Amino acid sequence: MAAQLQNATNHDIEKLGKEAIDRLVWLGRFGKDPAGGVTRLLYSREWVEAQRALKQWMESEGFVARFDEVGNLSGILEGANADETILTGSHIDTVTNGGLYDGQYGIVAGMIAIKYLKDHFGKPKRNIEVISFAEEEGSRFPYTFWGSKNVIGKASRKEVERIQDADGISFIEAMKASGFTFRDESKPPRQDLKAFIEVHVEQGQVLEAEQKSIGIVYSIVGQRRFSIEVTGEANHAGTTPMKYRKDAAYASSHMIYEMIKLAEQYGDPLVATVGKITFIPNNVNVVPGKVVFSLDVRHPDKQAIVQYSDLFKEKIRGISKEHEVEISINMQLDTDPVPMAPQLVELIENGCKLNKFSYKLMHSGAGHDAQMMAETIPTAMIFVPSRKGISHNPAEYTDYRDLGKGVKTLIGILYELAY
Amino acid sequence: MAAQLQNATNHDIEKLGKEAIDRLVWLGRFGKDPAGGVTRLLYSREWVEAQRALKQWMESEGFVARFDEVGNLSGILEGANADETILTGSHIDTVTNGGLYDGQYGIVAGMIAIKYLKDHFGKPKRNIEVISFAEEEGSRFPYTFWGSKNVIGKASRKEVERIQDADGISFIEAMKASGFTFRDESKPPRQDLKAFIEVHVEQGQVLEAEQKSIGIVYSIVGQRRFSIEVTGEANHAGTTPMKYRKDAAYASSHMIYEMIKLAEQYGDPLVATVGKITFIPNNVNVVPGKVVFSLDVRHPDKQAIVQYSDLFKEKIRGISKEHEVEISINMQLDTDPVPMAPQLVELIENGCKLNKFSYKLMHSGAGHDAQMMAETIPTAMIFVPSRKGISHNPAEYTDYRDLGKGVKTLIGILYELAY
Numbered sequence: 111m112a113a114q115l116q117n118a119t120n121h122d123i124e125k126l127g128k129e130a131i132d133r134l135v136w137l138g139r140f141g142k143d144p145a146g147g148v149t150r151l152l153y154s155r156e157w158v159e160a161q162r163a164l165k166q167w168m169e170s171e172g173f174v175a176r177f178d179e180v181g182n183l184s185g186i187l188e189g190a191n192a193d194e195t196i197l198t199g200s201h202i203d204t205v206t207n208g209g210l211y212d213g214q215y216g217i218v219a220g221m222i223a224i225k226y227l228k229d230h231f232g233k234p235k236r237n238i239e240v241i242s243f244a245e246e247e248g249s250r251f252p253y254t255f256w257g258s259k260n261v262i263g264k265a266s267r268k269e270v271e272r273i274q275d276a277d278g279i280s281f282i283e284a285m286k287a288s289g290f291t292f293r294d295e296s297k298p299p300r301q302d303l304k305a306f307i308e309v310h311v312e313q314g315q316v317l318e319a320e321q322k323s324i325g326i327v328y329s330i331v332g333q334r335r336f337s338i339e340v341t342g343e344a345n346h347a348g349t350t351p352m353k354y355r356k357d358a359a360y361a362s363s364h365m366i367y368e369m370i371k372l373a374e375q376y377g378d379p380l381v382a383t384v385g386k387i388t389f390i391p392n393n394v395n396v397v398p399g400k401v402v403f404s405l406d407v408r409h410p411d412k413q414a415i416v417q418y419s420d421l422f423k424e425k426i427r428g429i430s431k432e433h434e435v436e437i438s439i440n441m442q443l444d445t446d447p448v449p450m451a452p453q454l455v456e457l458i459e460n461g462c463k464l465n466k467f468s469y470k471l472m473h474s475g476a477g478h479d480a481q482m483m484a485e486t487i488p489t490a491m492i493f494v495p496s497r498k499g500i501s502h503n504p505a506e507y508t509d510y511r512d513l514g515k516g517v518k519t520l521i522g523i524l525y526e527l528a529y
Numbered sequence: 530m531a532a533q534l535q536n537a538t539n540h541d542i543e544k545l546g547k548e549a550i551d552r553l554v555w556l557g558r559f560g561k562d563p564a565g566g567v568t569r570l571l572y573s574r575e576w577v578e579a580q581r582a583l584k585q586w587m588e589s590e591g592f593v594a595r596f597d598e599v600g601n602l603s604g605i606l607e608g609a610n611a612d613e614t615i616l617t618g619s620h621i622d623t624v625t626n627g628g629l630y631d632g633q634y635g636i637v638a639g640m641i642a643i644k645y646l647k648d649h650f651g652k653p654k655r656n657i658e659v660i661s662f663a664e665e666e667g668s669r670f671p672y673t674f675w676g677s678k679n680v681i682g683k684a685s686r687k688e689v690e691r692i693q694d695a696d697g698i699s700f701i702e703a704m705k706a707s708g709f710t711f712r713d714e715s716k717p718p719r720q721d722l723k724a725f726i727e728v729h730v731e732q733g734q735v736l737e738a739e740q741k742s743i744g745i746v747y748s749i750v751g752q753r754r755f756s757i758e759v760t761g762e763a764n765h766a767g768t769t770p771m772k773y774r775k776d777a778a779y780a781s782s783h784m785i786y787e788m789i790k791l792a793e794q795y796g797d798p799l800v801a802t803v804g805k806i807t808f809i810p811n812n813v814n815v816v817p818g819k820v821v822f823s824l825d826v827r828h829p830d831k832q833a834i835v836q837y838s839d840l841f842k843e844k845i846r847g848i849s850k851e852h853e854v855e856i857s858i859n860m861q862l863d864t865d866p867v868p869m870a871p872q873l874v875e876l877i878e879n880g881c882k883l884n885k886f887s888y889k890l891m892h893s894g895a896g897h898d899a900q901m902m903a904e905t906i907p908t909a910m911i912f913v914p915s916r917k918g919i920s921h922n923p924a925e926y927t928d929y930r931d932l933g934k935g936v937k938t939l940i941g942i943l944y945e946l947a948y
Contacts, residue, residue, distance in 0.1 A: 312768060313765050313767075313768045314765060314767075314768025314769055314770070314773075315768075315769065315773055316768075316770060316773075319773065331767060333767070335813060345918060346732055346733060346894065346895060346918065346920055346921075347800065347802035347804055347825045347827070347894075348732075348733075348750060348752070348800065348825075348827050348893075348894030348895045348896075349731060349732045349733025349734075349735075349893070349894035349895050349918065349920070350733055350734065350800065350894070350918060351733075351735065351797055351798065351800065352792060352793050352797070352799075352800060352801075353797070354733075354734055354735075354738065354918070357789065357802075359785060359789075359802075359803045359804070359806070360785070360786065360789040360790075360803075362782075363781075363782040363783075363784075363785035363786040363789070363803070364782075364786045365782075366778060366779070366782035367779065367782040367783045367786050370776065370778075370779040370782070371779075373771060374771050378770055378771065378772070379770065380771075381766065381767065381769065381770065381771060382771075383766035383776075383778075383813075383814070383815075383816050384778045384779075384782070384817075385766055385778070385808065385811070385812050385813045385814060385815050385816065385817060386808060386811050386812060386813045387778070387806060387808050387811070389804065389805060389806050392804070392805050392806070393804050393805060394754060394802075394804045394805045394823040394825055395802070395804060395825055396802075396804050397802050397804065398803075398804060404813040406766045406767075406813055406814055408766070408767050474767075474768070475765065475766075475767030475768035475769070476765060476767040476768050477767075499764060499765065499768065499769055499773070501765055501768070502765070
């Protein structure tokens with residue numbers, strides 16, 4: 111490995127980190143929300159402005175810059191072999207009032223890394239491309255991964271034809287208004303892509319708590335999502351003695367408590383979350399006749415998700431009998447864990463060792479474009495710490511030195527793959 | 530006691546019951562709701578029509594009929610001593626989509642009872658008056674017991690001056706539009722009232738479950754209402770390991786389960802209800818940072834309410850420490866139990882024995898006009914069964930023979946007090 115790629119000096123890291131934070135602040139101006147943070151929804155004016163500004167930056171660095179049909183933006187440092195491309199990047203869209211790091215850090219890191227490689231090592235063997243995916247969050251339309259799904263040819267016109275945003279604007283209308291259109295689904299997707307590396311903020315507090323600068327993702331969790339409905343009997347809160355009640359609130363609180371306790375007992379890295387609940391009728395002086403609540407379960411190992419699902423179902427069915435209520439358990443989402451490419455994980459780990467970066471092999475508990483890309487090409491992810499784990503929030507923050515280490519780690523793996 | 534007032538024959542009861550149900554159906558036409566049941570809100574057109582129709586019925590029976598300033602309607606069988614009045618009745622207003630029995634049964638029972646007494650025994654010693662209270666439910670404006678509070682002089686102009694209904698119509702505007710006005714608060718309330726007997730449907734399932742026809746209320750429960758706020762930390766459902774969570778849903782479900790279990794263990798007649806809950810942000814993939822829920826506690830003995838309050842607070846404070854969340858417990862309502870007059874309870878019990886009616890001495894878990902009247906005069910309540918305990922619902926139902934027994938029981942006590 112080239113000398114510039116190991117034993118990173120503090121000076122190197124600080125320089126890369128400062129460049130990154132400057133560019134994040136610059137890019138964050140497009141969609142800066144008066145209510146706080148950045149709001150840059152798919153095909154909005156702010157989104158178009160951000161993509162155009164990025165394109166200018168790419169061109170000013172001497173990269174080939176182009177949009178695909180749907181609005182994914184690529185900046186390419188062409189290699190000797192034009193048929194093979196190493197891809198990096200992340201998504202340009204944000205949640206409403208999002209932070210300065212989620213998504214756009216992966217694009218900025220890619221830009222700075224490729225520029226660094228160009229400056230230090232010139233033309234690579236393979237193309238190196240940074241991509242600004244059109245959409246990942248699903249925060250404007252009820253559809254996620256629109257950008258990366260189009261790149262791998264898994265997006266379908268049918269799935270978005272009838273959806274609209276909260277203001278009633280259709281997906282198609284918004285897309286056309288910003289100058290984009292559907293990909294021709296009769297054509298095969300790109301064949302030149304040989305690997306994808308996504309740099310992203312952790313959005314959790316594990317790296318911070320364990321004082322590591324770099325997370326190397328070995329798997330993106332699988333996930334199951336359930337809607338659980340508990341049906342008892344609505345009754346007057348004053349005139350119904352306890353013994354005559356079929357109290358859906360009593361039964362469901364018992365269930366939720368036991369389900370989460372069970373997840374704790376099952377142990378890391380299983381996580382289980384009851385994030386949403388509805389009491390019916392939700393009136394202070396009525397015993398609830400029905401309660402509906404969500405359960406979100408994640409683990410990097412599918413078998414653990416299946417085991418926990420069996421355990422919690424048995425547990426809450428027992429509780430429903432005890433409380434004489436009916437229960438219905440509906441699985442609404444069931445995605446498999448997505449392992450990252452082991453050879454890429456190893457290369458990144460070696461890079462961290464050479465640079466003397468503290469790192470942790472970890473799973474990602476959140477979904478990322480990388481899980482789409484991994485369906486077709488070797489893929490890996492590099493995390494940097496999120497202060498207090500805060501994400502999807504204007505208070506999102508990562509120390510600039512960690513941003514620099516993320517960029518340096520990316521430089522190393524891109525060099526390995528493209529030179 | 531007169532022979533007609535004991536050993537009620539089935540024929541007597543059925544006749545009284547049929548008369549009652551006919552009149553309930555007739556009165557229920559005023560405010561019959563296309564969406565189901567009866568909707569007769571204070572000072573609405575339907576309310577005015579019902580009161581006017583009742584007035585005509587009173588006059589046709591030869592009673593003196595008159596409205597007071599606020600719209601309480603009285604029908605009076607005058608006695609030899611015009612200065613002393615025995616009062617019966619209940620409220621004419623309903624909840625939205627209410628049933629055929631709640632409130633209006635007490636008025637109909639009073640009308641039929643007084644008519645019966647007049648027909649069989651002629652002029653009483655004291656006046657007997659049936660009152661159709663203007664309002665009890667608080668279903669149009671955020672104010673309850675407007676009718677009875679005016680009778681006892683506890684209503685205050687100030688309390689309603691600024692309130693309005695869901696359509697933005699002010700209380701005053703609605704009152705004036707239906708031809709009524711405020712009571713002159715400088716004048717003392719009525720001094721002629723010597724006792725109040727309210728007949729009402731139970732709105733619970735105790736009488737039905739225990740196969741009793743009459744409930745004799747010895748106390749109306751006291752009530753405390755709390756809003757409990759649990760503050761943890763909102764976190765990403767995927768990226769936050771269980772050990773790093775301060776999960777307000779986990780903590781609050783633990784609390785709710787233990788609070789209701791505690792109420793069960795405390796034992797009858799204590800009731801505790803968690804009827805309303807809010808998760809914040811209430812999103813399937815976010816660990817809730819805050820949960821707010823209600824607790825309604827009722828018991829006919831204040832000491833029990835105080836004891837249970839102390840117990841549950843200690844319990845949930847312990848749970849909040851275990852889960853490392855903050856807790857705030859706000860009492861929003863604290864009303865004392867209202868005992869009924871023991872001498873009236875005894876007279877009603879004697880009447881049931883003489884009539885060979887199955888009966889139960891019980892408390893009322895719901896609030897009633899009787900609790901206002903009891904502040905100034907000896908008061909009692911007679912309950913009849915509610916099928917399946919259903920109330921505030923078009924499915925409200927009481928067998929006509931039980932309606933007849935309720936009227937017969939009222940006849941007995943009115944005779945005792947007025948002849």
